[in-house]
Amino acid sequence: MEDWQKLMKESVRKSENIPKKFKINKKNIDKVTETYPMCSNSYYTSLIKKKGDGIWKQCIADIKEISCEDGVADPLHEETDSPVPGLVHRYPDRVLLLVSNVCAMYCRFCTRKRKVGKQYDTITDKDFKNALNYLKKHKEVRDVIMSGGDPLMLSDSKLEHYISEIRKIKHIEIIRIGTRVPCTLPQRITPKLCKMLKKYHPLYINTHFNTPAEITKESEKACGMLADAGIPLGNQSVLMKGVNSNPKVMKKLVQELIRIRVKPYYIYIPDNVKGTRHLAASVADGLKVIQALRGWTSGMCVPHLIIDIEGGGGKIPILPEYLVKKEGNKYTFRNYEGKEFLYEDIHD
Numbered sequence: 001m002e003d004w005q006k007l008m009k010e011s012v013r014k015s016e017n018i019p020k021k022f023k024i025n026k027k028n029i030d031k032v033t034e035t036y037p038m039c040s041n042s043y044y045t046s047l048i049k050k051k052g053d054g055i056w057k058q059c060i061a062d063i064k065e066i067s068c069e070d071g072v073a074d075p076l077h078e079e080t081d082s083p084v085p086g087l088v089h090r091y092p093d094r095v096l097l098l099v100s101n102v103c104a105m106y107c108r109f110c111t112r113k114r115k116v117g118k119q120y121d122t123i124t125d126k127d128f129k130n131a132l133n134y135l136k137k138h139k140e141v142r143d144v145i146m147s148g149g150d151p152l153m154l155s156d157s158k159l160e161h162y163i164s165e166i167r168k169i170k171h172i173e174i175i176r177i178g179t180r181v182p183c184t185l186p187q188r189i190t191p192k193l194c195k196m197l198k199k200y201h202p203l204y205i206n207t208h209f210n211t212p213a214e215i216t217k218e219s220e221k222a223c224g225m226l227a228d229a230g231i232p233l234g235n236q237s238v239l240m241k242g243v244n245s246n247p248k249v250m251k252k253l254v255q256e257l258i259r260i261r262v263k264p265y266y267i268y269i270p271d272n273v274k275g276t277r278h279l280a281a282s283v284a285d286g287l288k289v290i291q292a293l294r295g296w297t298s299g300m301c302v303p304h305l306i307i308d309i310e311g312g313g314g315k316i317p318i319l320p321e322y323l324v325k326k327e328g329n330k331y332t333f334r335n336y337e338g339k340e341f342l343y344e345d346i347h348d
């Protein structure tokens with residue numbers, strides 16, 4: 001058994017596995033896990049410093065998941081935009097391929113909470129064949145995003161099978177893997193995995209760190225190994241109350257990410273998912289975060305703030321207002337410090 005598999009085996013799945021030093025209401029947690037399974041591997045659980053901190057909130061079941069009725073199961077209508085099982089085709093030139101239903105931990109805020117930890121919905125060999133046929137026929141698709149669950153929870157050989165089959169399709173220019181493993185189970189990033197992945201360039205990885213407390217020696221090493229394998233790394237965060245919806249925390253996170261060679265890509269306003277609303281930060285929180293980043297730290301550190309519109313509308317970028325007014329060809333802009341400047345556009 002590899003190290004990462006041992007860490008998975010020691011996961012917190014039931015209230016009685018939660019380290020004894022934390023006082024909990026066992027009954028409440030058991031009630032939640034009947035509906036929404038819990039799983040936090042022993043590496044991620046070890047990052048908890050105190051009950052209720054940003055790590056705890058992401059991995060330990062909370063009674064609010066079942067006591068709050070707000071939200072819907074599949075707000076992004078992924079099921080309706082799916083031409084073949086396991087494949088979501090919403091945008092003109094790229095598709096999501098859901099190759100795994102296993103994760104290194106079950107994030108309490110997950111957008112696919114309806115699926116996480118449940119046995120159904122893994123892509124079968126037949127589904128994968130159908131997905132490949134779909135991709136072969138749809139020449140407009142040039143970007144395949146492998147997602148899940150977490151693709152890096154598959155065995156190296158299963159993952160290589162998927163990637164190499166996709167690579168054979170000439171019009172697929174890039175392959176992306178969406179994975180939280182560099183953050184939640186960095187031990188999974190082994191030299192053998194990196195050696196395999198680097199055969200299939202251009203390959204990109206988008207990972208998912210939410211708080212500076214997740215940046216550890218282990219995760220830094222994992223990201224370094226992937227970057228050394230020539231894989232550009234991006235990060236997508238979800239903005240959550242009590243976790244990271246605070247300009248100071250987010251600034252620290254994005255600076256730390258750049259230091260470990262991960263480019264902040266997106267910050268998401270949480271989707272309206274049932275069982276997660278107690279954690280959701282607001283659009284106003286998101287705008288405050290971006291305002292505190294743009295200009296105040298390296299542009300390399302500044303991600304796009306995104307809201308994924310309910311009903312399958314797609315990702316919409318949102319920005320603080322930098323345009324104060326426009327009169328003819330005269331624009332008044334506000335800079336990061338709030339000072340106003342006039343700009344005359346000779347092309348207008």
Ligand SMILES: *Cc1c(COP(=O)(O)O)cnc(C)c1O
Nearest residue numbers: 088089090091094095096145315
């Ligand atoms: C997010 C998403 C993508 C990828 O979007 P990018 O902006 O290219 O990163 C593709 N398909 C679906 C259905 C998505 O939700």
Ligand code: SF4
Nearest residue numbers: 103106107110149180
């Ligand atoms: S790793 Fe990603 S897909 Fe898995 S539970 Fe967490 S947010 Fe959801």
